[in-house]
Amino acid sequence: MPIKVQLAVDMTCQSCVDDINRVLGAVPGVDKIDISLDDKRVIVEGTAGPSAVLKAIKDTGRAAVVRGTGSSSGGNIGAAVCIFEEGRALAHSATRGLARFVQVSETTCFVDISVSGIANGSHGIAIHECGDLSQVPESCGAHWNPDGVKHGDLATGHRGDLGNLVVKDGWGDLAFETDRFKVWEIIGRSMVIGAGPDDLGKGDSAASKVDGGSGPGILAGVVARSAGLFENDKQVCACSGNTLWTEQRLVDQGHRL
Known part of the structure; x- marks a missing residue:
C-alpha cells in the first residue's frame, strides 16, 4: 500500500533538484517525486520505505531529514x-x-x-x-x-x-x-x-x-x-538551536538526539 514521505533536504540550486530526481528515480518502489527548491522540500510517494529514500538522498552527500510520513490516500491516521x-x-x-x-x-x-x-x-x-x-x-x-x-x-x-x-x-x-x-x-x-x-x-x-x-x-x-505529513515545518530545533542540517549531521556521527 503506497505511503508518502516528506523530507527536508539541503538544496541550493537546480542541479541539486536534478540530482535528487535522478537518485530517487532509481529507488525501487518510488512512484512519484515532488521537489520544491524554494522550500527545500521533497515529497516521495510509493511503496519504498522512508529509510531507503533517506539513504538514497544522503548518498549524494546532502543533509536530509524525514519530516513526516502518511498515507497516500490522504489524512494522517497515525x-x-x-x-x-x-x-x-x-x-x-x-x-x-x-x-x-x-x-x-x-x-x-x-x-x-x-x-x-x-x-x-x-x-x-x-x-x-x-x-x-x-x-x-x-x-x-x-x-x-x-x-x-x-x-x-x-x-x-x-x-x-x-x-x-x-x-x-x-x-x-x-x-x-x-x-x-x-x-x-x-x-x-x-x-x-x-x-x-x-x-x-x-x-x-x-x-x-x-x-x-x-x-x-x-x-x-x-x-x-511522530509528525504526520505537513505537521512539521521547523527549520531550527527548539531544544538546541541547531538547524535541521546540523542536527542530522550530529545524528549521522552517532550522537544522541
Missing part, C-alpha cells in the same frame, strides 16, 4: 518513531538507527526499520511491553503478547514479534506491512534488537520459546508519536 541507541548505559550511547511506523489504513501499519554500526548478520527484533530503558532488556519487560500466544514469526507469534533484521556491510533495513497492530497500540512501548538471530520459536532451547534465542539486547528505544 505515525510513530523509535530511535535505537546502544547498550545499557543509554546516557552515554550512540544513536544507531530508527524504526518508523505509518498507519496507512484503519487496519494496516507500514513498518520501516534501519540500523547501522552493529555486527553483520541476522538480529532478532521485537516490541516489548514497557518503555523503561533503565536496564535493557530486563526493564523493557517481555515481548508484547496481548493474545497470550507462543513466540514465533511475524504472522503467528507474539504481536510484538517482528522477525529478523539482516545487517550487511554495517547497514541493515527491514520494511513490511502488518495488520497485527496499529500505531496507537505500540506508542510508549519499547523495541529491542538482539545480538543474534531469532529462531522464530523453532529451536529446542527454553530461550527459543521466549525470544527465539536472540541473545542480549544490544539496541533499544521507546516508540513515540
Whole structure:
C-alpha cells in the first residue's frame, strides 16, 4: 500500500533538484517525486520505505531529514518513531538507527526499520511491553503478547514479534506491512534488537520459546508519536538551536538526539 514521505533536504540550486530526481528515480518502489527548491522540500510517494529514500538522498552527500510520513490516500491516521541507541548505559550511547511506523489504513501499519554500526548478520527484533530503558532488556519487560500466544514469526507469534533484521556491510533495513497492530497500540512501548538471530520459536532451547534465542539486547528505544505529513515545518530545533542540517549531521556521527 503506497505511503508518502516528506523530507527536508539541503538544496541550493537546480542541479541539486536534478540530482535528487535522478537518485530517487532509481529507488525501487518510488512512484512519484515532488521537489520544491524554494522550500527545500521533497515529497516521495510509493511503496519504498522512508529509510531507503533517506539513504538514497544522503548518498549524494546532502543533509536530509524525514519530516513526516502518511498515507497516500490522504489524512494522517497515525505515525510513530523509535530511535535505537546502544547498550545499557543509554546516557552515554550512540544513536544507531530508527524504526518508523505509518498507519496507512484503519487496519494496516507500514513498518520501516534501519540500523547501522552493529555486527553483520541476522538480529532478532521485537516490541516489548514497557518503555523503561533503565536496564535493557530486563526493564523493557517481555515481548508484547496481548493474545497470550507462543513466540514465533511475524504472522503467528507474539504481536510484538517482528522477525529478523539482516545487517550487511554495517547497514541493515527491514520494511513490511502488518495488520497485527496499529500505531496507537505500540506508542510508549519499547523495541529491542538482539545480538543474534531469532529462531522464530523453532529451536529446542527454553530461550527459543521466549525470544527465539536472540541473545542480549544490544539496541533499544521507546516508540513515540511522530509528525504526520505537513505537521512539521521547523527549520531550527527548539531544544538546541541547531538547524535541521546540523542536527542530522550530529545524528549521522552517532550522537544522541
